[in-house]
Amino acid sequence: MTLFAALRLxxxxxxxxxxxxxxPTVAARFGRRALVCTDERFAGTPVFTDIIKSLxxxxxxxxVHDRVLPDVPRDTVGICVKDAKGFRPDMVIGIGGGSxxxxxxxxxxLLSHGGKLQDYYGEFKVxxxxxxxxxxxxxxxxxxxVTPVAVISDPDRTLKV
Numbered sequence: 001m002t003l004f005a006a007l008r009l010x011x012x013x014x015x016x017x018x019x020x021x022x023x024p025t026v027a028a029r030f031g032r033r034a035l036v037c038t039d040e041r042f043a044g045t046p047v048f049t050d051i052i053k054s055l056x057x058x059x060x061x062x063x064v065h066d067r068v069l070p071d072v073p074r075d076t077v078g079i080c081v082k083d084a085k086g087f088r089p090d091m092v093i094g095i096g097g098g099s100x101x102x103x104x105x106x107x108x109x110l111l112s113h114g115g116k117l118q119d120y121y122g123e124f125k126v127x128x129x130x131x132x133x134x135x136x137x138x139x140x141x142x143x144x145x146v147t148p149v150a151v152i153s154d155p156d157r158t159l160k161v
Contacts, residue, residue: 024058030132031090037104038095039068068103072152077106091132098142102150
């Protein structure tokens with residue numbers, strides 16, 4: 001007998017061409033204030049502009065953090081968290097490649113539980129539920145949109161954790 005199991009997957013996975021158009025409907029289930037994490041390149045595209053407009057048309061207030069860097073330098077997450085605390089988002093939306101999605105995961109974690117990312121290195125360190133996270137991949141390959149882990153670059157360890 002072959003057993004197959006998947007633990008810690010997202011509750012819902014939408015896939016296929018054009019799924020970004022249902023983002024406002026999905027986001028509206030979680031509240032009316034969204035922190036959107038992406039990189040500068042994607043933030044400058046017409047597609048990103050359309051995504052933000054569609055969220056706003058659905059009465060979702062948006063704060064955009066468009067300074068995600070490749071390989072997620074650890075300390076950049078804290079900058080986003082500091083900027084977003086006053087906004088008090090109901091959800092975090094990561095849009096982009098693996099770094100953008102991992103950045104959004106880390107931001108969600110720190111907004112929900114505080115502390116430093118180093119406090120959460122390792123398995124089963126997250127003490128409880130976090131803010132809702134919506135991951136919108138724009139590339140293929142990392143699978144970050146369906147995994148519960150994030151990879152960041154730690155300058156103290158000079159490696160990715």
